[in-house]
Amino acid sequence: MYDLIVLGGGPAGYYSAERAGAEGLDTVLVEKSELGGVCLNEGCIPSKTLLHCAKLYRQARDSEAFGVSAENVRFELATVMARKQKIIEMLRKGIASTLKKHKVTVVEGEGVIAGREGGVFQVLVGEQVLEARRLLVCTGSEAIRIPIPGADKPHVFTNREILSVDAVPEKLVVIGGGVIGLELATFFAEIGGKVTVVEMLPRIGGPIDEEISGVLEKELIKKGISFKLEAKVAAISDDAVTCQTKDGTEEIPADIVLMSVGRRAATKGIGLERLNIQHDRGAVVVDERGRTNVPGVWAAGDVNGKSMLAHTAYREGDVCISDMTAGRQVTRYHAVPGVIYTHPEVAMVGLTESEAREAGVEIVTGKLPMTYNGRYLAESEGERGICKVVVDKQTGALLGVHMIGGHCSEMIYGAAALIEDEMRVHDIQEIVFPHPTISEIIKDTLMHVKI
Ligand code: NAI
Numbered sequence: 001m002y003d004l005i006v007l008g009g010g011p012a013g014y015y016s017a018e019r020a021g022a023e024g025l026d027t028v029l030v031e032k033s034e035l036g037g038v039c040l041n042e043g044c045i046p047s048k049t050l051l052h053c054a055k056l057y058r059q060a061r062d063s064e065a066f067g068v069s070a071e072n073v074r075f076e077l078a079t080v081m082a083r084k085q086k087i088i089e090m091l092r093k094g095i096a097s098t099l100k101k102h103k104v105t106v107v108e109g110e111g112v113i114a115g116r117e118g119g120v121f122q123v124l125v126g127e128q129v130l131e132a133r134r135l136l137v138c139t140g141s142e143a144i145r146i147p148i149p150g151a152d153k154p155h156v157f158t159n160r161e162i163l164s165v166d167a168v169p170e171k172l173v174v175i176g177g178g179v180i181g182l183e184l185a186t187f188f189a190e191i192g193g194k195v196t197v198v199e200m201l202p203r204i205g206g207p208i209d210e211e212i213s214g215v216l217e218k219e220l221i222k223k224g225i226s227f228k229l230e231a232k233v234a235a236i237s238d239d240a241v242t243c244q245t246k247d248g249t250e251e252i253p254a255d256i257v258l259m260s261v262g263r264r265a266a267t268k269g270i271g272l273e274r275l276n277i278q279h280d281r282g283a284v285v286v287d288e289r290g291r292t293n294v295p296g297v298w299a300a301g302d303v304n305g306k307s308m309l310a311h312t313a314y315r316e317g318d319v320c321i322s323d324m325t326a327g328r329q330v331t332r333y334h335a336v337p338g339v340i341y342t343h344p345e346v347a348m349v350g351l352t353e354s355e356a357r358e359a360g361v362e363i364v365t366g367k368l369p370m371t372y373n374g375r376y377l378a379e380s381e382g383e384r385g386i387c388k389v390v391v392d393k394q395t396g397a398l399l400g401v402h403m404i405g406g407h408c409s410e411m412i413y414g415a416a417a418l419i420e421d422e423m424r425v426h427d428i429q430e431i432v433f434p435h436p437t438i439s440e441i442i443k444d445t446l447m448h449v450k451i
Pocket of ligand 1: 043044146175176177178179180181183198199200201205206231232233259260261262263307308309338339340341
């Protein structure tokens with residue numbers, strides 16, 4: 001009999017199990033595939049490893065403007081893929097050893113909720129029956145495949161398969177101009193593939209700020225990526241993707257197709273119905289403490305469909321374990337940062353201008369080009385970027401920071417802290433930022449805001 005069964009060993013699951021172990025709960029973690037889940041094995045980590053290699057390759061080829069030139073620059077996909085694998089394995093070992101340190105039992109296999117008897121939950125893993133008084137569901141999400149003719153052809157990949165290709169696709173068509181589509185389009189375009197992104201909305205990047213979306217589109221076009229916006233994919237043949245645009249039907253040649261049209265909670269077959277756990281189209285319904293409708297059952301990570309980001313999953317894990325151990329934490333979703341690791345990167349936190357206006361908040365905005373910043377200028381050539389802030393006009397509180405350019409993924413946490421702390425512009429103006437850093441652009445943009 002355990003104190004806690006954690007179903008799924010991705011960021012939500014392994015992190016929660018570690019925290020639970022550290023808090024003294026006797027915990028068992030069930031994982032059907034590899035520790036680390038989608039994020040480590042077929043998502044965040046492999047894609048960032050590949051994107052970094054593509055960036056190095058591009059910089060080596062394009063550094064003449066910086067006065068540096070290199071000859072015979074080559075991109076060796078096999079070496080890059082082997083390095084990616086090495087990193088994944090290293091991190092997997094790290095997770096296993098941290099779990100061990102916190103005395104978490106790891107059971108390999110597919111866990112299925114069997115039911116509850118006398119307040120004790122049962123999970124079946126093959127023949128094995130696990131029992132505990134608490135259950136945390138962290139089964140993650142899976143890629144959606146739109147049901148169009150040809151969607152199941154062998155050259156139609158999701159993020160899983162495309163991260164292990166053994167040759168650069170000559171003609172890659174990416175269906176969906178969201179996070180996964182744009183990051184992988186960047187990678188393949190930078191290493192020499194001809195990439196077309198088909199997006200049904202009029203702009204890329206989903207809910208990101210409209211201006212940032214426009215700048216990103218232009219920057220990616222500079223890399224050779226083509227966009228078909230307001231285009232809906234109708235069918236996939238062996239060598240083309242057919243889409244409907246406002247001008248009619250169009251065929252885009254393709255030797256590989258990436259389907260990146262969103263993800264959905266992975267709860268099929270895990271036995272939610274045996275406990276009558278409430279879900280909304282598969283996503284487990286939880287409150288801000290991660291509690292489901294069944295006392296003793298929590299859910300964290302992509303499976304609750306709230307945010308579908310690994311860093312949210314970590315936080316939700318913390319909150320669930322805090323709730324189990326009589327803590328009082330909640331996940332504050334309004335200050336969860338988001339990043340698109342394209343080149344240039346996009347990072348944001350809080351409300352966009354249009355979200356704030358739609359919510360009826362009276363706001364002022366500020367905007368500066370990244371070229372205002374000395375460090376950015378020193379390190380960039382021929383790239384555009386902006387920093388935009390959204391401020392509550394009545395209170396002066398910072399509501400949103402939206403950036404494209406530089407290492408904005410590495411500085412957005414600072415903006416998230418300012419928003420979490422409900423800081424006002426005049427308070428932030430008193431903070432000293434290190435010089436010269438690109439992060440100064442946040443303060444400088446706020447210095448230009450007139451309330
Ligand atoms: P997404 O929801 O970000 O983007 C999907 C895009 O596909 C949308 O723009 C949508 O309009 C478009 N679309 C849908 N059906 C279409 C059709 N029939 N034809 C053309 N376009 C169509 O989903 P994505 O990129 O698959 O990412 C899935 C999840 O993974 C997201 O929730 C994201 O948060 C997470 N993720 C996060 C990353 C990050 O934080 N950097 C990186 C990768 C994934």
